[in-house]
Amino acid sequence: MPAVRLPTVLRSHAGGAAVVEADGETIADVLAFLEATYPGLAGQLRTPEGTAHRFVNLYVDDDDVRYLDGLATKVGAGSEVSILPAVAGG
Amino acid sequence: MAEPLRLDRDVYLQLVAHCYDGLPMEGCGLLAAEPDTGRVARCYPTDNEAASARVYTVPSRAILRADRDAEERGLVLAGVFHSHTHTTAYPSPTDVAQAPDPTWHYVIVGLGEGEPVVRSYRIVGGTVAEEPIVLG
Numbered sequence: 001m002p003a004v005r006l007p008t009v010l011r012s013h014a015g016g017a018a019v020v021e022a023d024g025e026t027i028a029d030v031l032a033f034l035e036a037t038y039p040g041l042a043g044q045l046r047t048p049e050g051t052a053h054r055f056v057n058l059y060v061d062d063d064d065v066r067y068l069d070g071l072a073t074k075v076g077a078g079s080e081v082s083i084l085p086a087v088a089g090g
Numbered sequence: 091m092a093e094p095l096r097l098d099r100d101v102y103l104q105l106v107a108h109c110y111d112g113l114p115m116e117g118c119g120l121l122a123a124e125p126d127t128g129r130v131a132r133c134y135p136t137d138n139e140a141a142s143a144r145v146y147t148v149p150s151r152a153i154l155r156a157d158r159d160a161e162e163r164g165l166v167l168a169g170v171f172h173s174h175t176h177t178t179a180y181p182s183p184t185d186v187a188q189a190p191d192p193t194w195h196y197v198i199v200g201l202g203e204g205e206p207v208v209r210s211y212r213i214v215g216g217t218v219a220e221e222p223i224v225l226g
């Protein structure tokens with residue numbers, strides 16, 4: 001099962017865990033699994049249209065999924081998925 | 091005023107130096123704290139992906155690396171710092187609108203007044219509250 005690293009802002013929705021296990025063959029599957037398992041995450045990761053929120057960065061191991069296949073990017077059983085905040089300002 | 095931010099002295103010097111090094115662009119980076127005490131023990135100076143004197147973006151890959159490194163050291167990402175090159179060390183509307191985490195510390199290094207002015211804030215639900223900085 002892929003492991004998912006959660007950003008600090010979302011950990012309270014997963015009992016405070018920094019890393020949780022998930023299920024799925026793609027990033028989209030993993031996000032759907034997380035939303036179903038931790039209802040507080042619903043709406044935090046994807047837009048109602050099903051795209052990733054612009055303030056969320058998604059990595060599979062060392063690769064940004066925007067430069068792979070986006071939410072269709074394949075996830076292996078030993079993969080580490082990282083959900084990272086967008087950090088920017090003025 | 092809020093609880094003070096405890097900031098390691100070397101981190102303080104490091105983040106100020108990084109902001110000067112970044113001129114004329116805004117400098118930025120991440121802060122990691124001891125989870126038990128909240129003391130900021132490490133900083134991660136990063137590139138400013140926006141390459142701008144008015145806005146900053148911490149590269150997502152740098153966030154990934156800092157997050158992993160902090161975990162290995164028993165720390166947790168706890169904030170972000172950036173410079174204001176020509177204005178005071180107070181969060182801009184953009185800073186407030188884009189603040190990613192209400193539990194984080196937002197440290198701003200003001201470089202527009204001749205000498206660096208370092209201040210720290212909490213930004214919760216669009217409300218800005220300054221917190222004093224204690225070095226050590």
